[in-house]
Amino acid sequence: MNGGIRWGYAINQWKPQFDDFVRREQHERALKTISIAGFEGVELTYGTGRWEPLGNPQQLAANFGSVTGFGEFVRGCALDAVSSWYWDPAERSMEHLTGPLSPMAEDDLPAMVERARELAGALPELGGSVLVVRPVPGAGDVEPLGDDALGRVAACWDAVGRATAEHGVRTALHVDFLSALRRDHVPALLDRTDPAVVGLALDTGELTAGGIDPLTVISAYGDRIAHVQFKDALAVDEAEEYLQPHAHWTVRVRGGAREIPRWFAEPGADGGLVDFPAVTRALVEAGYSGWIVVESDQSPHPAASALLAGYLVQRELRPLIETEKEAADA
Amino acid sequence: MNQQNIKWSYMDHWRSNGPSGPVDQWHSHKTMSAFLKQIKATGFDAIDTFDFRIWQMYGDYGGPAKYQEMVQDNGLERIVNTFHAADYDVRNYAPHIPATHEYILEDFRVTMGRWSEIQLDNIIVMPATLYYDMEPVTEDKLKYTAECWNKVGEITAGFGVKLTCHHEFFCGIQSEADIETFYSYTDPQYVSLFVDTAQHCIAGVDPVALYNRHAHRVSGFHFKDTRNVATGDDHRHRPDSEIMAPTTGKWFYEMGTDQGLVDFAAMMTAVRDNGYRGWISVEHDKANKEGGDYSESTAISRWYAKNVLEEIYR
Numbered sequence: 001m002n003g004g005i006r007w008g009y010a011i012n013q014w015k016p017q018f019d020d021f022v023r024r025e026q027h028e029r030a031l032k033t034i035s036i037a038g039f040e041g042v043e044l045t046y047g048t049g050r051w052e053p054l055g056n057p058q059q060l061a062a063n064f065g066s067v068t069g070f071g072e073f074v075r076g077c078a079l080d081a082v083s084s085w086y087w088d089p090a091e092r093s094m095e096h097l098t099g100p101l102s103p104m105a106e107d108d109l110p111a112m113v114e115r116a117r118e119l120a121g122a123l124p125e126l127g128g129s130v131l132v133v134r135p136v137p138g139a140g141d142v143e144p145l146g147d148d149a150l151g152r153v154a155a156c157w158d159a160v161g162r163a164t165a166e167h168g169v170r171t172a173l174h175v176d177f178l179s180a181l182r183r184d185h186v187p188a189l190l191d192r193t194d195p196a197v198v199g200l201a202l203d204t205g206e207l208t209a210g211g212i213d214p215l216t217v218i219s220a221y222g223d224r225i226a227h228v229q230f231k232d233a234l235a236v237d238e239a240e241e242y243l244q245p246h247a248h249w250t251v252r253v254r255g256g257a258r259e260i261p262r263w264f265a266e267p268g269a270d271g272g273l274v275d276f277p278a279v280t281r282a283l284v285e286a287g288y289s290g291w292i293v294v295e296s297d298q299s300p301h302p303a304a305s306a307l308l309a310g311y312l313v314q315r316e317l318r319p320l321i322e323t324e325k326e327a328a329d330a
Numbered sequence: 331m332n333q334q335n336i337k338w339s340y341m342d343h344w345r346s347n348g349p350s351g352p353v354d355q356w357h358s359h360k361t362m363s364a365f366l367k368q369i370k371a372t373g374f375d376a377i378d379t380f381d382f383r384i385w386q387m388y389g390d391y392g393g394p395a396k397y398q399e400m401v402q403d404n405g406l407e408r409i410v411n412t413f414h415a416a417d418y419d420v421r422n423y424a425p426h427i428p429a430t431h432e433y434i435l436e437d438f439r440v441t442m443g444r445w446s447e448i449q450l451d452n453i454i455v456m457p458a459t460l461y462y463d464m465e466p467v468t469e470d471k472l473k474y475t476a477e478c479w480n481k482v483g484e485i486t487a488g489f490g491v492k493l494t495c496h497h498e499f500f501c502g503i504q505s506e507a508d509i510e511t512f513y514s515y516t517d518p519q520y521v522s523l524f525v526d527t528a529q530h531c532i533a534g535v536d537p538v539a540l541y542n543r544h545a546h547r548v549s550g551f552h553f554k555d556t557r558n559v560a561t562g563d564d565h566r567h568r569p570d571s572e573i574m575a576p577t578t579g580k581w582f583y584e585m586g587t588d589q590g591l592v593d594f595a596a597m598m599t600a601v602r603d604n605g606y607r608g609w610i611s612v613e614h615d616k617a618n619k620e621g622g623d624y625s626e627s628t629a630i631s632r633w634y635a636k637n638v639l640e641e642i643y644r
Contacts, residue, residue: 025588032586033629036372036636078637270360301347303626307368314371315405 004289005321007313008041008083009034009306010229011054013296015045022051024063031077033303037310041083041127042074043229043293046119049094057122058095067122074126081127083291084227085119086174088134103136103156104149112156113163116171120164130227130291131164132201133157135173135189139180140245150185154192161197172201172227177210177263178242178252186217190224199226202283204274205264205297208233210242214279222286230279230309231295232272235260264297266309267317280317284324336601336644337375338635339410341552341613342383344624352618356386366404368625372632377401378411378611381453384444395447410609411452411550412445413496414438418459425457425478426464426471426502438482442489450491451609452549454524455479457495457503457512461566464502469511472503476515483520494522494549499533499560499581500571506535513544522549527592528556528582533565538596545604552613553597553631555583555590573616584614584627586634594639602643610635 014030015021021030034042047055053063054070064070074082089101089112101108101115120131136145136153145153161171173189175181181189190200202225204214218225241247241256255261267276283292294313299305344355344365355365369377384394391397398409416423416437423437424430442453458464458475483493495512497504503512513523523544529552530537541548564575572581585594601610612635617627 029626029630032633033626036629036633038371078633301623301625303623303629304346304364304368307371307625307629308364311367311371 005283006041006083006291007039007318008043008081008291008293009037009039009309010043010045010086010293010295010297012043012045012086013299013302013305016298018051022053027054027073028077030302031074031079033306035078037306038314039294039306039310040079041081041291041293042079043084043086043132043291043295044082046085046087046091048092056093056095057118060122067125071126082123083128083293084130084132084172085123085128086132087116087119089115090134090137103153104142106152109156109159113159116160117163117167120167120169123169124167129168130170130172130201131160132172132174132227132229133160134176134179136180138178138242138247139182140178140243140247142180145180145185145188150188150192154189157198158194161194165197170199170226171197172199174201174203174206174227174229176203176206177237178247179210182210182212182242187220190221195224200224201227201229203229203231204267204276204279205229205231205233205295208273209236209263211236211238214274215282218279218282218286222283222288225283225286225288225290227290228283228288228292229295230267230274230276230292231297232265232267232269232274232276233263234265234269234271234273235263236273262298264295266296266299266305267294268308268312276312276317277320280320281324284321334644335607336640337407337609338373338632339376339378339609339611340369340374340628341378341411341413341611341615342380343613343615343617345618346624356383356390359390362400363404366401366406368628370405372629373636374406374612374632376407376410376609378413378613379409381412381414381441393447394445398448409448409450411454411611412450413454414441416455418456418463420459420463424459424463425475426459428474428477431478431481434478435481435485438485442486442491445491446489452492452494452522452524453486454494454496454550455482456498456501458501461500461502461504461571462568465566467502467505467508472508472511473515475503476512476521479521480517483517487520492522492549493520494524496524496526496552497529497533498526498572499529500565500567504529504533504535504565506540509535509540513547518547522547524548524550524552526552526554527594527597528552528554531591532556532558532560532581534559538593538600541597541600542604545600545606548606550608551601551610553585553594553610553635554613554615555585555587555592555594556581557583557587557589557591559591573619580616580619580622582613582615582617584617584631585612586630586638594634595642598639598642
């Protein structure tokens, strides 16, 4: 089954600011770079408005004629698929004239489900199979999650998961290093959700920056992993600055008290803290099948990041999977 | 070459951004490693290099053979070609001036000795001085130049390496007529042609037609693109045409660029139809000018080779 691992690369590193990466030729060069680096898929990040041409199905249609048209564009760049879409419901929608949505607010549930349905509805046509979601806001931006809140969140993602499943798309909860779920709440939430429709997105960089060893998560929840993101972490939030309000800006973007210039990088970067061969081996042993999307998240040199990551995948990680598979088959 | 007719080599122009500004790959072992990994990741089989890098090979890696081991450790086959970038001063290094020939010949005797610990396919030269140092280009000057390279080619052949000529648009032998005259005086046994698609295109010479006429003595290619043909005095602009011509800030682009003037499909078809088997080198020197990025240009050009050209011939 481990032949079922497919490798993608995330597009987010190409768009550091809202007015970057809006032109067709920039998209073409990025997708061709991902392709020639040895990846077969690309992960999109949700965005809204006319300067987010790849942000949502409406913008794809506005820029490429239709979702189908965008699929042809992707395949024309020699990529097989859009693997997945990352969506943080706290991002507003200019297309729907809605503000941030919260999985903890019962009133937001219909809009949450509808928005997820739209994204998931586009994915199969693009060859994708996972909607990656931010399951709760940052720890500093909400009250500590009690039983009631966790219950509402679980109900929300179960409803979203059922909606995306109608399109054959798995909903995967992506716990980042600022998340209110960072410490002890992942089990509490996962255990309340339906394994048939809700899984976990394992992000090696976010977990490591949050002081969590990805290997322990694979060991505990290997059967719930529906999606994997491989990025390296260059620093750990040991002082738990993630508990501050607005940590998305003050910690993630600005770097916190230490002014960390770059929390994340492509796998194998200098100073990287993640042991990718060990994580890959653990995923194989856990029987993971699906996408591994490689990310830099932020990169001053996106093409170089993609190529260096491609080297690691081609020369080390993919052969490692083959070796593990052969050993298992022997 | 097994069932593969064509292999792809990368001509090692390169810049990346270090903490104190742009650096080339020879800056450190770390930057060299990153360079080689990116070349391998895009599917190139080997690299080409410059003669003047041999000092860094000796100083930082223990010589060409040791450096080539690092190249191979990164999954690349070897170093295929070296480009001999001389100064072409009319006082001592001008192929059209016979009095400078012995100096040039001695340069190659020494150079080939330095490279002898690895096996190269070609040593590539610009066969003439800058255009303005050779003009007016006369038949006699072309004949003296040919005599010089015939002798150099005999030296390099002694080391099992082909001497091959790469006609920059700003060198003394760049027009179709002068190229034809030059080759009529050279010995095919000792002097080969190295077709640079962009340089010929800039000079107003059709690289496909040129290749078809001389296919029997073409020993390699630089596949790169351009968006501009030289006009007026571009080819003889003092003090420099390559990066200082007033008309054009950037002459060279990677294969696969928008608005490229080279017909690579026709070129690859000609390569196939002439039964060429061997290495094609890809380059995009000065890709970083005007906001370009070497990593991205490398990816785009190799993408084009894989997804377009290999559909024609591989």
